[in-house]
Amino acid sequence: MSGMDRTLLTQAYRKIGRGLLLAGALTFFVNILMLVVPLYTMQVYDRVMSSRSLETLTMLAVISVGGLVLYGVLDFIRARAFLVCGAVIAHRFNVPALQAAIVDALGGGTRNAGQTMRDLNDLRNFMTSNAVVVPLDLLWTPIFLVILFILHPIYGWIAVGSALLLLTMNALTDALTRRPIAEANEASAKVFADVASTVRHAEAIEAMGMLPPLARRWQMAQIGSASLIDRGVVLSRGMASASRSLRLILQIATISAGAALVIRNEASPGSMIATGIIMARLLQPFEHLVENWRQWVVAQTAHKRIRELLNGEGARRSTMPLPRPDGRLAVDRVSHVPKGLQRPVLRGVSFALEPGEVLGIIGPSGAGKSTLARLLVGIWEPTAGGIYLDGTSTFLWERESFGQYVGYVPQSVALLDGTIGENIARMAQADPAEIVRAARLAGVHDMIGRLPFGYDTPVGENAFALSGGQRQRIALARALFGKPRLIVLDEPNSNLDHEGEQALLTAINHARRDGATIVMVAHRPSIVSVADKLLVLKDGMVEHFGERTDVLKMVQPGGAVKVARLVRTGESA
Structure with missing residues (x-):
């Protein structure tokens, strides 16, 4: 996570803290005003009934109604404070969390971006639920204890004992349910992630009859997840039911004690009724703490996952945009060991290119070609050495400005959910003329015109189905959008027919000019002919680099024939 992100999150936590402090202060006055009903009841029984004074009754009623109206207003303001805290979580955490999830995925992490968004939603819902109020209500329960001790010490000690019993129930609930609920949440998140991953490969699943075994695997995982959820819910509900029963028993004990005190003339009937109301209010937060414990565990688990994600080792990027580069590329002794591996995929790779030059990278499968392509556009950081565009590291370059100067077609082309025009414009607001220009350069303008809605045709996983060649050509248009200074194409013609390949060669020549x-x-082999220079990778090292004709001579005997063989056998790296 960058320093700017840490500052933003610190500010968000401070704002949430201020909101909780306000809510805590309001909770004090809300709890004070909740004494209106028991005090009114006590006065009616002890004063009005004995004096038979309607004036006193009217005055007490007016004061009580005014207090209850104020109670409603303050309770609404407190609810709004929690709502604002939930909005802060959604607005301040969503972008850093999404960025951290993407960085984690690029680094080979296992965290799921969709799960991260669900965690944020769970936290926001928790902040606007009744569960979050419980600790604040507990904070002010001494007020009710003091009132009960004033009414009679026996009432106070019964309340203390009742609170301790319910706190014991809460501790027991935590010990019995925390782990099962946390395990159930993790299992459920994994099941949903597996289903989402499976659906993305629907064509292969249907074509090869893989659905029945996959369905059985998912069913077994679902059964395991459901079993964990049921266990946590049963324990939580059981403890909540026991807590409710205990509270009712304690209220009976309070009423019995009050009746005994009235019989012995040690307390008034009004105080007995008021004590029952106050006792119910005092014990209510303890009961709710047990009932809402599952929400607390879910929220704590979600917050823990988000904190781990945000505090993880993020990409060390610059935050200052840089001016448009000329396009001088220098690769200086680059080595790279992917996360989870011990052996380097690239070792000591060095070369340099000037603006307007075209480099073709060839080599056998596993030579490191695609890894080098990802390093060139700054997706990964080299383990050793550096890659520089006009003297600035492509990895450290501030990403938004860097993206304006770079075009990239990955080996596996994916279009984002949106229209074709939005995909070409890289999901940003853009001049339609620039979108059409990029499409014409990629030779895909006429093809787009034949689609149902032209540039407004929706694409993505759940939209209009494009062929592999069509997706690749649109990805090429996206790479050419904005006149980039560095263009990296990883097997850009793997799905192209002859017409598409000719359009690709035309686009490369135009970008070079x-x-x-x-x-x-x-x-x-066909696109090697357009290259000014060739780089031959073998076992992660540069075997040959130089002018295309010179490299062709160095790989003799066989020349172009051997190069063609190297190209054909290097389908992935």
Whole structure:
């Protein structure tokens, strides 16, 4: 997480803290005003009934109604304070959490971005629920204890004993349910993540009849998750029921004690009734703490996951945008060991390109070509060495401005949920003329025009189905959008037909004349011919680098034939 993100989150926590302090102060006055009804009842029984004074009754009623109206207003303001705290969580945490989830995914992490968003939603819902009020109500329970001791010490000691019993029930609830509920939440999150991953491969599943075994696997996982959830819910509900029964028994004990005191003339009938009301209010937060314990555990688990994600090792990026580069690319002794591996995929790779040059990267499968492509655009940080665009590290470069100067077509093309126009414009507001320009450069303008809604045709996982070649050509248009200075193409013609490949070669030549530096991982020999320079990777090291004709001579005997063989066998790296 960057320093700016940490500052924003610190400010968010401070704002939430101020909101909770306000809610705590309001809770004090709300609890004081909740004494209106028992005090009114006591006065009616002890004063009005004996004096038979309607004037006293009217005055007490007017004062009580005024107090209860004020109670409603303050309770509403307190609810609004919690609502604002929930909104702060949604507005201040969502972008840093999403960024952290993406960085974690790029680094090979296992956290799910969808689960992160669900965790934020759970936290927001918790902040606006009744469960969050319980600790604040508990904070002011001494007020009711003092009142009960004033009415009679026996009332006070019964209240103390009742509170201790319910606190014991709460501790027992925590000990019995915390772990089962946390395990159930984790299992449920994993089941949903597995289902989402499975659905993304629907075509292969349907074509090869994989649905029945996958359904059995999911059913077994679902049964395990449901079993854990049932266990946690049963324990939580059981303890809540026991807590309610205990509270009612304690209220009976209070009424019995009050009746005994009235019989012995040690307390008035009004105080006995008022004590029952106050006792019920005093014990209510303790009971609710037991009932809402599952919500607390869910919220704590969600907050823990979000904190771990945000406090994880984020990408060390600059926050200052840089001006548009010329396109000079320098790769200096780059080595890279992917997360979870011990052996480097790239070792000591060095080369340099000037603006307007086209480099073709070839080599056998597993040579590290795609890894190098990802490093060039700053997706990963080199383990050793550096990659520099106009002297600035492509990894450290501030991402939004860097994205304006770089075009990238990954090996596995994916279009985001949105329209074709939005995808070409990289999901930003853009001049339609620039979108059309990029599409024409990629030779995809006419194809888009034949789609149902043209540039407004929705695409993505749940929208209009495009062929692999169509997606690849739209991805090329996206890479060319905005006249980037560095263009990295990882097997850009793997799904293209002859027409699409010719359009790709035309686009590369146009970008070269425009002064862009172009790096392409070759999949077919045909696009090697457009390269000014060739780099041959083998076992993660540079075997040959130089002008295309010179490299062709160095790989003799066989020349272009051997290069074609290297290209054909290097389908992935």
